[in-house]
Amino acid sequence: MKSIQVTRYLFLMTFYKKIEIVLFVAALILTGCAKEMAPTGGPKDTYAPEVKKASPKFNSLHFDSKKISITFNEFLSLRDASQKVTISPPLNKKPEVRLKGKTVIVELNDTLRPNTTYNINFRDAIRDYTEGNIKDNFQYVFSTGGEIDTIFISGVVKNAATGLPVENVQVGLYDNIYDSVVAKEKPLYYSITNKAGEFTINNIKKGEYKIFALSDIANDMLYKLPNEKVAFIDKTLKPKTYTDISYDTLKVIKEISTESGDTIFADTVIHKSIVASTVEKIRLNLFEPDYQKQFVKTSSRPRRNLANIVLNREPYCETTLRTFDDTSFVQIYSQRADSLLFAVPSFEMTLSDTLKAVIEYGILDSLENLTTQKDTVTLVVEKNKMFDDDTIVTFTSNVVSNVLDKNKKLVLNFNHPIDSIDYEKIKLLTLEDTVKKAVSFNAKLDTTKSLLIVDYQFVQDNNYEMVFDTLAISDIYEQYLHPKSLKFRVPDESEYGILAVNIIGEIENNSVIELYDNSKNVVWQSFYPISQTLTISDLKPGKYTLRLFVDSNGNKKWDTGDYYKKLLPELVLTYGKDITIRANWDTEITWNLK
Template identity: 30%
Template sequence: MMPDRTKWLLYARNFILTAFAAAFILSCANIARPTGGPIDTTPPVFVKSNPKPNQLNFNKNKIEIEFDEIIQVDKPTEKVIVSPAQKNMPQIQTSGRKVIVELQDSLIPNTTYTIDFSDAISDNNERNPLYNFSFSFATGNSIDTLQIGGILLNAENLEPVTGMLVGLHSNLNDSAFTKTPMQRIAKSDAYGRFSIKNIGAGTYRIYGLNDANRDYKFDNPSEDIAFMDSTVTPTVEMVMHADTIWADSMTIDTIKMVTLPHFYPNNIILKVFNEQFKSRYLEKFERTNRNRFSLIFSAPDDSLPVLTPLNFQQEDWAIVEKNQTNDTLLYWIKDSLIYNMDTLLFTADYKRTDSLRQLTPFKDTLNLVFRERKKPVRKSKKDKKDEDQAPEIEFMKISPQFSSIVNIYDKLNFAFDQPVDSIKEESLKLEIKVDTVWTPVNDYTFFQDSLMHRIFSLKTKWKPGGEYRVSLDSLASVSIYGNPSNRLSQSFKVKTVEEYSNFYIETLGIKDSAFVELLNSSDQPVRKSPVKDGGAEFIYVDPGTYYIRLVKDRNGNGKFDTGNFAEKRQPEEVFYYPTSIDLKANWDVEQTWDVYALPLDKQKPLDITKNKPKDEKKDDSQNDNKEEGPVYSNRPSGAITPRSQGSYR
């Protein structure tokens, strides 16, 4: 008989072996969820193709390209570009690891073909895009290998322009761009960059085109375009580079020198613009009120239409309000005998765009009908009693278009709801509070807007920090319909000087014929100042963060003007200060800006660049070429001074 201690050890051993076996069986029977590995971040890798890359004497329309993993092609009709330009859209499809391209046009003999996929190809799982992938072959005994590259920028705001065609013409005549398709083409990527590959030796004209009708030529004046004044000649240079072979992640195995081709020019900047062509026609006319009607045209003009009445005779029958471009017009009919007519007939003589896209005289007939809808109202005894009394006066409404806090440089605008026939300026009172007493201010001007006749403005030199009151007596003005104005009184305060910042920027390289704009975070101008004696000055600026844009104003009209291809006129030049400017209350800021120090594609701050890839990150490399912004310390390129310590210019 075994001792008790020995029995207990045998039982314990058998129990452990049994538990281990059960655990092993269960682990084999249950399929565990894989823990997974690192996320795939690499794009697909080219494996093989038919034809081979850069194959000569290939004469088939079907091209197959295979990668190391299952792929997909995103928006092939938009992103994939074939050179030479194809009249018929190629058929592009995927099959597992392959992308298959079938060209629908007949192949041209002795020609280099390029299929530019841009970033359309990506792996099927993680969607890692394969950037700048292109495939080439030739139908003849040689293949063209030169390249050029650059970037497309919106001429007015230096935004990168994505998805736009860039093409070459060996025909250097300007008419080639408007009459024949571009020969070698590419499309700008998400950063606005482009690369035209497989170019033959020679001299070319380069163009950008937002091709609305897919004919690869500029035959629609509403299309966005870009062109260079000079020609481009592609070249290549073989440059020595150090090629490092790593034994592992920490150890260098070998460094050897290799020769690689560099293609030029690779820094072309094309400025995209629209000629702002719009067909002009009478878009809408309507009479929503008995005493007025409106005409709306589809495009601006430098003159007003001539309306000739057909069912009444009177010359000075209306007051016309218009906008600055003469495409929105409001006619206020003066005479009640005329506006009480349900139907008004006119002949309208105006300029309209013809089939040749030229403005030509045109005569139209306008039938303006107004039918007032009246609801039946049951009159009570009180209503009948009120009819025996004198009717209440219908006042003309006045709306002050300013708040209770006014800027030092502001004018006061008043909007009347009807055209004013007369106004007694002596009934207008402007007062300032001195201690506790309202004191009259007599040094001001009161004038009517030249376009919107119902707007009147009051302008004076405001006392900083002053408290004012403006009032207009009742019956001080009368509308063309005999309605008097009611009494108006409104108080307001003017900001103090200490609430503002002053800013001066010296524009190196720019002397005159330019203006500078202060922009908000939405890239919209809030203030504008002309460049005088090499700089622009902004007085009484509200504190905040601003950005700066400069426009070389060729014609001195104070606004950006677009280009015109037929006139060989480029759009006006635009520049951006590369960082933001922080303006603080009661501080004077001076800054120096070398306008030409950076290329255009490096100027616009990333913070206000709208057209950028969603995964764009502000890494250090993007800021290497940007100047430091002004800081609150002494620095050579600018100065910021609290107003209590120094005086402004």
């Protein structure tokens, strides 16, 4: 019995020894294969990465290295480095930016200019690995000469039409100041705007510069494409720096009351020395030049009786569509200025699947004189969109959800041009206490013969019905509107809101103020206002925006610019916030134009 126990003991000891050896070897293997990794766990990190060392050092002089290594205090991630990291002045070959653990490595693959200060801006590309905290606007500066240039300029780029800031716009400085330089040479210095549209160009050498902003669709830093947006100012810059004093007010503890324990504060003024630029912050208004020549984009026939001609822009003048034997198609109302609708001139022609026609529209010649262009179009019925009711006369209206807006005329939009109307067969009824009462009204067709405008002083909080009897309306195809009725009501004043605007700052005499709804439709305009106070009534509940533009040429619409003609876009100012209108409520805002 004793010998069996001893044997069992020896077996177990041998087994455990083997287990220990296996675990030891496994530990050695794991330790040997381990890689340096970002730590996990612990409290949430809210700090941006900090630089521990850089090689070569920051602000190095007589720089001649091809490689830059910047080591931080924690593990990193690089976000879109190829797009975000910039070097100014730019190189023909972009630097290669890569990451190794806690170190950012920049490989310079191009020849550097002599006696030049370079600025590598990482913008928001560098973040810590665990929490994504951004090392924002981090810059590495060096000089191939014996000094660091310290001149800088700053500003903001805004959309010329909306006044809103624009991100990712290239803002460049050129030491050659002739006009075509922006299409032939990359800028000498440049920066990219942030989300707020702001830019700063640092480490500039003393000199005279042209400033030019570019959306750079082609990603070549050159202004070559007609649809690239640009911005400029009509003078050159000669920036310098100087030392200034910045003042600030702080609250400090004056005393603590021994009776109440209250802390009494006092204001103290502190000042510090700062480096400032002689060039004040620049506003650049980004616009898309109007270089597009007028042309027909598409021609289609969505229904047998309808032709749709889409131009690339709003027509300069009246546009006509005719058959080869000079029979005119009838233009009808369209909601879009660049999309023209024409009714096929006769019922017999609607029966043909294919029609050929000539469209005549206005274009500008090389001297910008208005002339005409003729194009032949083939109009084929779109088989997959044929409608059984092509010959039925019908209409839509500006009544939405059975509601006609206060102070609006009733407008009926017919699908065919109207040939005749028998007003005796149309009745407008008011509904008072379930009793219908006919009232007199006036109505007329517009020039397209497709819009019927009903002129009547509709009363608030009343219900109405417009009734069309048989044979009331016929179209150019001698088809009649089927019996139909349209019921609607006019809201009470309490269902609308009022906006009062107090304007601070000078309003130029040729200013236009516009109010836009949430769908970017103009719902109110004031041409050349002289009052500093505006009251806008009868606004539907919702969100609105305000815009002012200076109508330099007096045509009552905003006009874009032209770089090569040295035409700046008309100045636009916007109220910086959405305006919320509530029913039965007066909203008052103050708009500072400065």
